[in-house]
Amino acid sequence: MGEIGGFKKFARADPPERGPGERIGDHREFVRSLPLVELQEQGARCMECGVPFCHHGCPLGNLIPDWNDLVYRDRFREAIDQLHRTNNFPEFTGRLCPAPCEAACVLEIDEGNAVTIKQIELAIVNRAWEEGWIVPELPASRSGRTVAVVGSGPAGLACAQQLNRTGHTVTVFERDEAGGGLVRFGIPDFKIEKDVVERRLAQLAEEGIEFRFGVDVGSDIDATELRESFDAVVLATGSRVPRNLGVPGRELGGVHFAMEYLYGRNRDVAGTAPATISAQGKHVIVIGGGDTGADCVASAHREAAASVTQIELLGEPPPQRSDELTPWPLWPVKLRTSYALKEGGERSFAISTTHLSGGERVERIHWQQNSGEPPFAPVPGTEESHPAELVLLAMGFVGPEPGLPDALGVERDGRGNIAAATYAASVPGVFAAGDARRGQSLIVWAIEEGRRCADAVNAWFHANCLEPVAAAAKQ
Ligand SMILES: Cc1cc2nc3c(=O)[nH]c(=O)nc-3n(C[C@H](O)[C@H](O)[C@H](O)COP(=O)(O)OP(=O)(O)OC[C@H]3O[C@@H](n4cnc5c(N)ncnc54)[C@H](O)[C@@H]3O)c2cc1C
Ligand code: SF4
Secondary structure, eight states: OOOTTHHHHSOOOOOOBOOHHHHTTSOSOOBOOOOHHHHHHHHHTOOOOSSOHHHHHOTTOOOHHHHHHHHHTTOHHHHHHHHHHHOSOHHHHHHHOOOHHHHHSGGGGSTTOOOOHHHHHHHHHHHHHHHTOOOOOOOSSOOSOEEEEEOOSHHHHHHHHHHHHHTOEEEEEESSSSSOTHHHHTSOTTTSOHHHHHHHHHHHHHTTOEEEETOOBTTTBOHHHHHHHSSEEEEOOOOOEEOOOOSTTTTSBTEEEHHHHHHHHHHHHHTSSOOSOOOTTSEEEEEOOSHHHHHHHHHHHHTTOSEEEEEOSSOOOOSSOOTTTSOTTSOOOOOOOOHHHHTSOEEESSEEEEEEEESSBEEEEEEEEBOSSTTOOBOTTOOEEEEOSEEEEOOOEEEOOSHHHHHHTOOBOTTSSBOOTTSBOSSTTEEEOTHHHHOSOOHHHHHHHHHHHHHHHHHHHHHHTOOOHHHHHHO
């Protein structure tokens, strides 16, 4: 274990960040790393609990106490092997995960004092890339079976890597011009620079995975044809249908889904296509208080918006973990101030938008306070109106696009997600993973789903003793 009593000797230290005033001037990542000695002290805080609740909190079951100890002992080479045993892309989760493991850490019983697990994870994988320890891992032999993975988000990539390493021949179909899904085109560079994604894609390609970018399955390739050409098909298409705002004025110019804005910003920053939606000099309203909304707020800051306001339908949560609502080790419902709001802007809770007004373009937003919980009864006399020249709808996603699952004839569940309780969909040989299966979620869950789905595909191949016929048919 780390150092006996280490948690009493060393205080928790969060990773350093570039100051808000500086970082909104560019698009570079703003979270930095602690120096080695301080990182080791953070590793020393881990008590290597008899029952490590951090495991319970981590969807991937990461071997957290093991690599906390290895970092404490400066044995990073072994730490990356431990980390990769359960997580294909620790550089994604080390940057982007909300860290449910930290919420579940035994030290978090004393709120705010968990081991800084996420920071340690990122330090391990950063060091591994710097040292050249992460190299392509090719399978010893090929099975002759072929798998098509549709979607190159974290679920599709994890699934593809696991299947390829087992020896199957994997082709990833992706309708965007490059890989990574939301990690590349939804989440901005200042949270994850895209060479981090590119570097991992290169590893997968060198391992033998074929990427076919710019191919929309169901439109550029017939879905049934795809199924017939491969021994198995994995749908990892994400949860991409955004929740709409059904109020008068929704149709006005300047009202957009958040993803239209964020995809445009990502391409603009990458220099591949100029953005068509701009926040520059505008009064921006972001409707929705989650991750997507925060990324819109922060992007608007970097475009020098005149003002940015984020509004949320739900009421304000308690300032600290509530032992009645969400006791340790559950993920606590509590007030959090996003990195984006630390950079500026206003936020309001318990707000219901009543309508948008303007000429051809939106000019004002009209809202009313509500009770803060379902059914969000309006509070009389609280009507207000505010300038709004760009309105971004970041109210979550209702499920996967139905076209491809319907074309393949796979069933969907009551929420519209692909029904695949064991990752196998209702049509033999078709599988699903990630947000397309579980609904809008997190990267850590997408990776876990991709890994479990790969296990399900393997089990199906074994159970059915399938001859790799599709490969022959492709010749
Ligand atoms: C703005 C934003 C910020 C977020 N921030 C965070 C965060 O900080 N931390 C976190 O943990 N999670 C975050 N999330 C959630 C996280 O990004 C998702 O849960 C995760 O990316 C889901 O992975 P996935 O592989 O299932 O789907 P996706 O990442 O959505 O990937 C699906 C892929 O399938 C492709 N595709 C879809 N249909 C087809 C088709 N017919 N043919 C070919 N390709 C197709 C899409 O183009 C896409 O590339 C964020 C989400 C958003 C929207
Ligand atoms: S729960 Fe916290 S202290 Fe215990 S083993 Fe996990 S990281 Fe270490």
